[in-house]
Amino acid sequence: MEIQATNSPFNQEQSDWLNRLLPTLSDYQRIWLSGYLSAAQSAALVSAGSALTIAEAPQAVGQAQAQALAPVAKDVTILFGSQTGNSDKLAKKMAKRLEGEGFEVTTASMNNFKANNLKKISHLLIVVSTHGEGEPPDNAISFHEFIHSKRAPQLEGMHYSILALGDTSYEFFCQTGKDFDKRLEELGATRIADRADCDVDFEETASEWMSQVSGALAKLVQAQSGAAAQAAGGASIQAAPAALESEYSRSNPFQAEVLENLNLNGRGSDRETRHVEISLEGSDLTYEPGDSIGIVPENDSRLVDELIAYMGWQQNDNVIVNKNGEQHTLRNALISYYEITVLTKPLLKQFAETTSNAELTELVGEGQEQKLKSYLSGRDLIDLVKDYSLKGMSAQTFVSLLRKIPARLYSISSSLKANPEEVHITVRSVRYEANGRERNGVCSVQLAERVAAGDKLPIFIQNNPNFKLPESTDTPIIMIGPGTGVAPFRAFLGEREEAGAEGKSWLFYGDQHFATDFLYQVEWQRWLKDGVLTRMDVAFSRDTAEKVYVQHRMLEKGEELYKWLQEGAHVYVCGDEKRMAHDVHAALLEIIGRHGGLSAEQAAEYVAQMQQQKRYQRDVY
């Protein structure tokens, strides 16, 4: 672009000079110059004013640079694979940070990235989560497949690092991140910072990784471009705090008032599903259909008291809960701060090391994986301390081994447009018996038993860009959401009703019994009557001799469903991953194969295409 007085901050004379000078510069000279200019600018602002000004100013300058000078300091590509939106969010946060440090950053979800451009990338950062049994999230599947295939190019010139998200309570913790890390290395790329594996409370680990990567990138650039780049790196440290977003977030949840909390299952049902309406008043929090909320739960005080009593501790003794030395009474810390209901391999290892308990050491040792796996399931810390006689540990030592209680995410079941300043969730109470004790889901049973209208809950909004209504309200949508999987579709229809959408919609729903488990029945009935919902098919598995599920209804209506797909319908699946989502996926392939006259490979290609076009989105757990 030609610099002119009309499109830049420069006067005509300055513009002429620049236009004459810039085309003559080499890449190296451009980088040097850009670093020189931005470092000088930042330094001037630091001396002039507050940190807040710093936070904003470099960005403005950066934009001016991009427009006016288009000097490429260094490009960085960040690819993310995200199911619930965390990787997406972190990728964007990193992008913002690096941009602030003068990098030109391209951020894309893996399914939006053209794989044959991979070879051209010099700096690659990957932020990716892992799902289920070590599987990549939906929007990472095709890229994951590509990079592991023979078609993947050699990547000798590439520098990379991986931020992996996961949950230590799963066996294949951060597996997808590990896969990418290993494969990029195999393809000849150079790791510039070690992979970071984040547990559910990812923020601290992610933040450390970002600093390391940022530092490593700065060093790389310094090696290439000398002092100017160092100046750029220096400036970035000042600019980092600019990443802080809205007032309320995962690390600063909003204390939201509960407006309504009721059981949606009729009398006689085996199930309990809480419909919880929460006020967002005063928070300025907003969300879109498809997003989730996070709730920071509290442990059941009965479990805490049992644990304290067994260990012989004092409830009111203080313990330090974090690196900042924050203190709470033991009882409060165990209720509000730590996870006590889930056992993980790393946790047991730490207990084994700390206590030197021989049996426990053996359990976490080599060759005991199956035994360990079966021990971990359906047990909690009370079991651990009893089974391995861990009495005698000090409370402080004990809690320092625990992980922070993770927030629970729930798909939002309301439309903000239809319910201003409110958010609704639909939560099935998890109760089961294992190893001789009744076990309760921490958050779901808290909601069922210990939260009433008027109480407050610490919440935050978790955006999920991978589960969104089509841009056009005319696009047909097919929604498959048995059980509580139907939650986001209540939000979808509420939104579409408010928008006066003309597009067709089709909902597949199922549960055990028609009479008691038809969540939000009267609302679907009303939407059907009003035409907001075009079709609805239901499968109640325990009402008939043969169990029927949503995928059976899809297959029955396969011809019509395929017609909708051909009309461009978006398909949304929400709910149980292990069985439902797999069965629904298989049904979809079968329908496309049968009614489109396609082979299995072609049907798979059809679905992959849909994924690529964001016409097949899943929110499964």
Added chain:
Amino acid sequence: MSKKEFYPPHDAPHSDVEHIKIRSNYLRGSLEETLKDPITGSIPEDDNRLMKHHGSYMQDDRDLRNERAKQKLEPAYQFMLRVRAAGGVVTPEQWLMMDTVAHKYANGTIRLTTRQSFQLHGVLKWNLKNTIREVNDSLLSTLAACGDVNRNVMCNPNPFQSDIHGEVYEWASKISTHLDPQTRAYHEIWLDGEKVVDSSLQDGVEQEPIYGKVYLPRKFKIGIAVPPSNDVDVFSQDLGYIAIIENGKLKGFNISVGGGMGMSHGDPKTYPQVSKVIGFCTPEQVIDVAEKTVTIQRDYGDRAVRKHARFKYTIDDRGLDWFVNELHDRLGWKLEEARPFEFDSNGDRYGWVKGSNNKWHLTLFIQNGRVMDDGDSRLMTGLREIAKIHTGDFRLTANQNLVIANVSTANKKKIIALATEYGLTDGIQYSALRRNSMACVSLPTCGLAMAESERYLPTLMDKLDPMLEELGLRDQEIVIRMTGCPNGCARPMLAELSFIGKAPGKYNMYLGGSFTGHRLNKLYKENIGEAEILESLQPIFAKYAQERKANEHFGDFVIRAGYVPEVLDGQQFHA
């Protein structure tokens, strides 16, 4: 009273229900479709109107209505299914079938009705077809058990005069069959019968020769009494037959017309009525009389206002003479003069009796007609066990009780043993008041109910029993009836003492019906709760205990004592 002026004239626009029937293509409507709609357990109101003619209608569990509304669930829709058997006679196999479907598809209980039918409650929409099919497979039917047609023809089960009963029962069955709707819709919808292409006319012949395509303006009820028992409450029927037996032979029937119970609270133009005897016919003439009476009501009944559409209003509006002339015209012959008869009660006689055919009959007391197992009470199981070995038949009485009839001497011992084992009873342990009690179903399933009935009457009884005991009235037979609304399913307007629901926990109290069922009772206290019921009744019972004449029934006494005036015609019921 100027009631005739109040209602629209005969040619006033017809009510919605009339249009629904006309549009329905002989009771089909959109039932095939709406029964399949998987999103709701309900059917639309129009189809529900038609559904009644198929023997069922939609209800919901009213106990759960508010709770489910909060839970964003539709009401707990379910269907009441009425299975009819003329005269209430069924085989042991049919009893076992009812027991099976009650468990398989309904709420695990059977309700014996005041019209000698079975009712199943709690049948879900998805189970209706299978239930109806299984009922039909055992040669019972639900067709025309409700709706604007002739209902189940009642007939005294008469275990004493078994040969007479046999003959009368034959006529009841014939009348019933003759007045069955002829539409194929029932077979098409429930029994997968072949579809009739053009069902309005087949070879130019009307598909419903008696009813036509609009059927009757309202329900129509026929009952046959065999004196001295008026257990069927013959005077409550639209058309009643009173068997005339001379020298042990059935000579024919006196005919009475224009009875009916239903009324609406607060609308004095609606009232219960007792039928009037208009003459006598021979047994061979009963079908002709029934058909012509039905067609007169078809042609002259009020189709504009359903509250005013029962046959009793047609007769009261036009006069009994008009009806008799019209009937004679249509018959082409004249009824004979009515013959003398005498009733001694409208209740049942409990316990074992030997019939004239040398077989044994056991009449069991079934509280409010509800057959169920409940804790220690194993009534339903006991009856099932008896049905497995029984070689005679079962007879549902008009008072919601059950006769195990035609027991051979050889089987009698076994049945006694089973009855003892399962606690089946002739009610002797109860007060005579309780043994003469009836209550309608009411809450939680009946959509019309304003107050409890079946679930409450036993509780009220528990409080009345000690009072009667103290006054020495434990064995005094008094007919007591309760309903949850003034529709009158338990025929409360004929009872010596009755309660008709007004609001939750509140009843209108009526006194003065006759022990034989020939007289209406009269409102004594309005809108009272339990405390006031007990307070009001105590002094009346006390006075009755002290001042009654020999063999004077309670209903007669309250009139003599001046508590209420005598009501021999419904038009004086509100006077």
